[in-house]
Amino acid sequence: MFAERYRNRLLSQKQAGLYRLPPEVAGKEGKHLLFDGRKVLNFASNDYLGLSTSDELRRLVSENFRRYSTSSSSSRLVSGNYAVINQAERAYADFFGYEEALFFPSGYQANLGVLSTLFEKGDTIIFDKHIHASSVKGMVLSGAEFQGYNHNSMVHLRKRLEKGRVGGAAVLTESLFSMDGDFLDIRGFGDLKREYGFFSIIDEAHAFGALGDKGRGLGGGVADVAVGTFGKAFGLFGAFVLLPGALKEYLFNFSSPLIYSTTLPEAHAASALDLLEMIGRCDDGRDNLREISRLMRDGLRREGFHVSGDAHIIALTIGEENKAAAVSKGLLGEDIFVLPARYPTVPMGKAILRISMTALHTEEDVSYFIDGVKKIYGE
Ligand SMILES: Cc1ncc(COP(=O)(O)O)c(C=O)c1O
Structure with a gap:
């Protein structure tokens, strides 16, 4: 059958x-x-x-894999919470101007892990209709109520915010959209955020590394949470989430995709540290x-x-x-x-x-x- x-x-x-x-x-x-x-x-x-085939990055990554073990062999909460991972996450939070950072095995898993955990039944998520499939899946898994607004339309987003007068709404969007290739209307989005005080999550998968001052992306100052991936401009694999204080602790305690999955190895974190320096001079x-x-x-x-x-x-x-x-x-x-x-x-x-x-x-x-x-x- x-x-x-x-x-x-x-x-x-x-x-x-x-x-x-x-x-x-x-x-x-x-x-x-x-x-x-x-x-x-x-x-x-x-x-x-073009970093993924650069001699410099390939050399650094291979040296890191020679120096460290090939696997973390457990999730972060079991025996995978290595010092170099914490050091790299600290460096990413500082570089991008957020309080905390947390690495995930992929951007897909990051969106799933963050959205399904931070929201729950009774919450409202308002989302740009063109967000990535991983954000949609994360939102659905969360159990929250969700409402789409027309792609990049701040007029429609305002209507959604106005209609519910939802004090505690979260808004999901991307800074550079993965299929349309257009920028989020950052100014309009920031104005609405100031007016309605929503919680914003911006996926910067296609912007981090490639756009903004030293590759810092476009959403700084308007994103409460930002999602980045190492698999695009960074030329590696894995992902990072940038967070306000206390949310890292929250995710460690409640995010199933984080708790029950083997964390990336130390060599990855060491390579992420090398990359941060490289990205700055690109x-x-x-x-x-x-x-x-x-x-x-x-x-x-x-x-x-x-x-x-x-x-x-x-x-x-x-x-x-x-x-x-x-x-x-x-x-x-x-x-x-x-x-x-x-x-x-x-x-x-x-x-x-x-x-x-x-x-x-x-x-x-x-x-x-x-x-x-x-x-x-x-x-
Ligand atoms: C906007 C966006 N978010 C997240 C992802 C997932 O990232 P990753 O490829 O690291 O799983 C992608 C792409 O693949 C993407 O385009």
């Missing part, structure tokens, strides 16, 4: 143009991926500063990233494409799911790797090509990409 259900579901995914199969990648070299014996230009990576990378992303957006617009995005995530509107998949496939034939984002990642009928820029891309790469899209889109 189960097998038949799974078969039928997969079949309807295929018919709707929504079928997913992760392509096997033979390797990664800077901005290139190795595929089927070919080297293709990668526009689908969140390695925004101003050139952040400048390149901003400039090359602008060139890509402007170039695509000049060719008549509809694109959105304020920074290094650029959404090229395609619309129909099968067409988006076909364009992505055609581009792979031109040695360009870029993936379609389709339902349920984005709304049905609003498929996009999600173009991820990195500081390693050059003007020639941008021209090559635009020529490729022009050719394939028209076919």
Whole structure:
């Protein structure tokens, strides 16, 4: 009975143009991926500063893994609360200007662990309708009542706040949206926060490291809690949550995904410390990233494409799911790797090509990409 259900579901995914199969990648070299014996230009990576293949980071991380054990071998609450992890968390809290920081094995787990624990039945969470799937899951698990507001609409957010006059509401959003690529209206959000006094949680997964002063992101001063991941601009893996005082203690006591999961090893925390120093001196990378992303957006617009995005995530509107998949496939034939984002990642009928820029891309790469899209889109 189960097998038949799974078969039928997969079949309807295929018919709707929504079928997913992760392509096997033979390797990664800077901005290139190795595929089927070919080297293709990668526009689908969140390695925004190109750190994940940098010699310096690879050397530091391998030295850390030589120095420390390969696993923490338990959760933080059992025997995994190593000094170097606490030292790294202290450094992250100080660097980003929060009272506390807490590491998680991934950003997904961080959102799940934080939201499902900080909120409960009887609470109200108001959320931007385009927040990441992990935040949605965390919110659902919490048991709180939740209400969406239209993407980045401060007018709609105000209506939600006004309607409930909810004193104790929490608002969830992102600072750089993962699919649309646009910035949160920070000023409008901050004004509403001052007016209504809500508790704010801002996911800065795509901004930390890549945007703001020394990579400090965009939400400083308006976020009560901020979520960052090491898996994107930091070129590593794992995640960190920045918190007001006392919440770390609270999560240690009540967050099931934290209590019942093996913590990241000491070598990870030591690498996170090295990274903090590296991120601070990546101003050139952040400048390149901003400039090359602008060139890509402007170039695509000049060719008549509809694109959105304020920074290094650029959404090229395609619309129909099968067409988006076909364009992505055609581009792979031109040695360009870029993936379609389709339902349920984005709304049905609003498929996009999600173009991820990195500081390693050059003007020639941008021209090559635009020529490729022009050719394939028209076919
Ligand atoms: C906005 C956002 N939050 C959280 C995550 C999850 O982070 P991680 O990949 O570290 O699990 C992602 C991406 O994957 C994301 O785009």
